[in-house]
Amino acid sequence: MKTDVDLRKTLFNSIVVAGGTTQMLNFCKRLHTDVQAKTRAGTKVTLIAPNNRQHSCWVGGATVSSIKAFNKMWISRKEFQDNDRLFNMQNV
Numbered sequence: 001m002k003t004d005v006d007l008r009k010t011l012f013n014s015i016v017v018a019g020g021t022t023q024m025l026n027f028c029k030r031l032h033t034d035v036q037a038k039t040r041a042g043t044k045v046t047l048i049a050p051n052n053r054q055h056s057c058w059v060g061g062a063t064v065s066s067i068k069a070f071n072k073m074w075i076s077r078k079e080f081q082d083n084d085r086l087f088n089m090q091n092v
Contacts, residue, residue: 001038012039016048018056 003011015035017028028049036045050056064070 008039009043013044013046014048015046016050018050018053018060020054022049022053 001008012035015031017031022028028047032045032047035047036043039045052059
């Protein structure tokens with residue numbers, strides 16, 4: 001609800017669920033009900049649940065890593081270790 005008002009309709013209409021835990025019994029139905037309850041009346045909420053969503057993270061990572069521009073985003077192990085406080089999620 002903190003996004004730009006003009007974007008909300010588009011965002012609510014294209015929620016993609018991914019990952020193995022989204023295949024739990026009634027997960028999508030419960031998520032849809034919860035999101036719908038938090039929107040204005042009449043707002044259409046659409047969940048997109050691909051059949052292979054248990055592998056979505058892998059497929060996405062493989063796709064991004066195959067893009068030529070991705071080579072510029074790599075960091076070395078030394079860079080990571082030298083800046084570990086920047087990458088350490090415990091400090092967030």
